[in-house]
Amino acid sequence: MQDLKVVEDNRMQKLLIGLLLDGIGMISFSIPLIGEFSDVIWAPVAAFIMTRMYKGRVGRVASILTFVEEIIPFTDVIPSFTLTWIYTYFFQKTKQLQ
Template identity: 45%
Template sequence: MNKKYKKLILSIVLDIIGIIPIPFLDVIWAPLSGYLMTKMYKGKQGKVAAIISFIEEAVPFLDVVPTFTIMWIYSYVFNKEKVEKIIEF
């Protein structure tokens, strides 16, 4: 399986983890999701996505937004020519 599709599967799994409706989990998951986003997606896009991911997980009722999967789509569908230059996770 290609690295990009492994990253897609990981993104979906991380989004599912973020949907779990346990308030205490959000306190731990919000900063962790931001950190993981910076590790999965390098550069300015990864940093911006990490901030968005942190806010999305920290604010109640926004947990349903699939931030990791949206970032994968942005990286590999809309911005694919630049991704090939960025070091993979």
């Protein structure tokens, strides 16, 4: 029972961190010109963080998608960390049960 609580805490921690990181990624969208330039710095940082948050194939694929999403102008509104969290804890779990 104790292990279940640790897993639940880890989920919520990843969700809150993901929401914060998505917010940081979206901030650059609100600053014209300078914001898009900052994506050159933020894209590799976000991709690196994604690989640390989610291990294995999910982390590798999500980090590539996050990098592409952050580096392409005007796509900063896509919440890649939150979408990865949803995929990991809802869709992937359902797939494993089948």
